[in-house]
Amino acid sequence: MNNKLKNSKGVTLVTLIVTIIVLLIVSNVTIYSVKNNLGIEKLKNMQNDIENLSDKISAYYNQYGTLPIINEEYTNINEIKDAGLISATVDKGKFYIIDLSSLENLTLTYGKDFKNIKNTSDKNTLKDIYIINETSHNIFYVKGIKSDGEMYYTNYTSDQVDKEAVDIKYIDNIKVPDRYTYIGKTENNEIQIKDNEGNIYIWTNVNEIITSVPEGININTNETEKFINSVNAYKGYYKNNNSVVYIPLDEKWSTKGDGEFKYKDKTGKTITIPSGFCVSQVKGEDEISKGLVIKNNNTDDRYVWVEVPKTIYDTAQSEKDYENIEKDMQEYAKDYRADNYSDNWYSGCGIENSTEYLNLKNQMLKSVYEKGGFWISQYEIGADTIATSTSTSKNPRSKADMYPYTYVTCAQAQQLSTNMESSNLTSSLLFGIQWDLTLKFIEENNGKTKNLIKENSTTWGNYQDAIFTIYKGSYSVDGGKNYTAVSQNYTKTNVVSNVLITTGATSRNCALNIYDLSGNVFEFTLEKTSDSSNPCVIRGGYFGISGSVFSAYSHQYKAINGSAENCGFRTTLY
Numbered sequence: 001m002n003n004k005l006k007n008s009k010g011v012t013l014v015t016l017i018v019t020i021i022v023l024l025i026v027s028n029v030t031i032y033s034v035k036n037n038l039g040i041e042k043l044k045n046m047q048n049d050i051e052n053l054s055d056k057i058s059a060y061y062n063q064y065g066t067l068p069i070i071n072e073e074y075t076n077i078n079e080i081k082d083a084g085l086i087s088a089t090v091d092k093g094k095f096y097i098i099d100l101s102s103l104e105n106l107t108l109t110y111g112k113d114f115k116n117i118k119n120t121s122d123k124n125t126l127k128d129i130y131i132i133n134e135t136s137h138n139i140f141y142v143k144g145i146k147s148d149g150e151m152y153y154t155n156y157t158s159d160q161v162d163k164e165a166v167d168i169k170y171i172d173n174i175k176v177p178d179r180y181t182y183i184g185k186t187e188n189n190e191i192q193i194k195d196n197e198g199n200i201y202i203w204t205n206v207n208e209i210i211t212s213v214p215e216g217i218n219i220n221t222n223e224t225e226k227f228i229n230s231v232n233a234y235k236g237y238y239k240n241n242n243s244v245v246y247i248p249l250d251e252k253w254s255t256k257g258d259g260e261f262k263y264k265d266k267t268g269k270t271i272t273i274p275s276g277f278c279v280s281q282v283k284g285e286d287e288i289s290k291g292l293v294i295k296n297n298n299t300d301d302r303y304v305w306v307e308v309p310k311t312i313y314d315t316a317q318s319e320k321d322y323e324n325i326e327k328d329m330q331e332y333a334k335d336y337r338a339d340n341y342s343d344n345w346y347s348g349c350g351i352e353n354s355t356e357y358l359n360l361k362n363q364m365l366k367s368v369y370e371k372g373g374f375w376i377s378q379y380e381i382g383a384d385t386i387a388t389s390t391s392t393s394k395n396p397r398s399k400a401d402m403y404p405y406t407y408v409t410c411a412q413a414q415q416l417s418t419n420m421e422s423s424n425l426t427s428s429l430l431f432g433i434q435w436d437l438t439l440k441f442i443e444e445n446n447g448k449t450k451n452l453i454k455e456n457s458t459t460w461g462n463y464q465d466a467i468f469t470i471y472k473g474s475y476s477v478d479g480g481k482n483y484t485a486v487s488q489n490y491t492k493t494n495v496v497s498n499v500l501i502t503t504g505a506t507s508r509n510c511a512l513n514i515y516d517l518s519g520n521v522f523e524f525t526l527e528k529t530s531d532s533s534n535p536c537v538i539r540g541g542y543f544g545i546s547g548s549v550f551s552a553y554s555h556q557y558k559a560i561n562g563s564a565e566n567c568g569f570r571t572t573l574y
Contacts, residue, residue, distance in 0.1 A: 039147030093135030291512030348560030350414025458547030461519030
């Protein structure tokens with residue numbers, strides 16, 4: 001009995017020990033399995049982040065020609081390098097922190113350190129961030145994810161590292177032309193490209209605005225204007241000992257929206273685009289502070305955004321505080337205002353009475369206050385037929401290569417402007433304050449200096465003493481009665497004093513994408529002079545006088561019934 005009991009106890013003890021061992025094994029397996037599953041889940045989250053970032057960055061890159069990055073090299077990449085994930089062939093460029101604030105509708109699991117980026121002096125101390133290689137566009141998570149005992153930093157492993165060179169489309173915000181390949185930089189940090197035959201071209205910086213082809217460079221005459229526009233937009237061109245390569249500025253527009261939509265440029269600024277319009281994607285025309293260009297999808301009319309900073313309002317308290325809004329605007333643009341000129345109604349301005357005038361002006365003031373600016377026609381308003389003293393029924397358009405719409409009175413110009421756009425927008429002649437704000441916008445954003453705007457505008461306008469060459473459009477030496485189409489080129493000298501040109505004929509006469517604001521033809525505004533006999537106001541000068549006499553700033557009297565070959569107009573939208 002005792003022996004049986006002893007044996008029974010022994011069996012029980014052995015069973016207990018075995019059970020405990022089994023439970024421990026199962027427990028460890030379970031813990032391992034949970035940990036492993038958790039690691040796999042984290043890895044999947046990181047990979048999803050990278051895929052999401054890759055899609056957003058690709059779209060951003062295609063739109064702006066640059067990467068959304070914090071412009072400070074990130075060097076804390078030793079762990080990623082030690083993991084064998086950096087390709088000597090592909091990842092040849094620098095690494096930068098991805099600027100998450102530039103990417104819209106982005107949801108990420110990781111990258112939380114980005115919120116501390118502005119308050120961190122040494123950005124290399126941040127690890128919970130995503131970085132990108134400027135050459136390969138490969139994305140890495142610096143902190144990494146541990147799964148099954150291994151560390152992962154991107155969405156591929158070390159044995160999947162790409163050894164093939166990447167076909168880069170932009171470098172340093174400069175486009176690599178089609179059929180050319182980026183091959184790296186010189187010892188002087190100059191961009192190098194090569195063609196299919198192995199010819200190498202080096203990027204040449206041009207920091208000043210050019211109006212003619214630099215010496216020593218041969219360009220086909222029919223390509224001259226394209227070359228000049230490209231150099232001014234990209235601030236340079238590619239060249240070798242024998243030839244040059246430049247980047248054509250082909251028209252490219254955003255997708256048409258069903259209604260109003262928000263546009264965000266590469267600087268992070270946003271603006272509301274009116275219904276029925278799309279935004280230029282051409283370099284130099286796609287930035288809000290540099291003269292953003294839009295076009296009407298139905299008429300093809302082009303307009304430029306004139307930014308008016310919301311910080312200028314020291315006294316205005318609301319969007320309906322019209323008097324103080326106007327005062328703040330006048331103070332901001334005071335350098336371009338003049339005595340004896342005011343935005344007040346008079347009979348003959350094209351608006352029926354003072355009440356309607358005031359309502360229109362208040363509508364403009366409110367819109368500029370709320371929206372932070374207004375739209376101005378990119379060109380002097382033109383028509384596809386030559387203006388005469390008896391015809392004012394032509395279709396007015398804000399487009400290049402049109403005949404200036406002259407021989408109109410102020411009232412006729414206002415009526416034509418009113419009918420330029422659809423019912424969802426208000427269009428009119430510019431009020432005087434809008435002309436002043438446009439000049440201030442050009443000055444503030446380095447379009448032209450105050451002296452070139454106010455004292456002498458000859459160098460950027462069509463005046464009697466201006467000398468320039470045009471490569472497109474038409475010109476008239478008899479005040480617009482007859483025009484001669486440009487075949488290859490036409491050079492205007494100050495010997496031939498009075499030459500009228502079609503709208504937008506040369507980028508020389510352009511500031512922040514606004515053409516011919518100075519010279520070519522006077523432009524009516526809705527200002528009033530103190531001269532009761534000549535209450536109408538024309539601004540900007542014209543082709544038959546010096547740019548030092550009538551600059552872009554200049555004001556001139558005009559009679560109510562006054563119309564001439566040297567007087568046209570421009571339209572605003574709000």
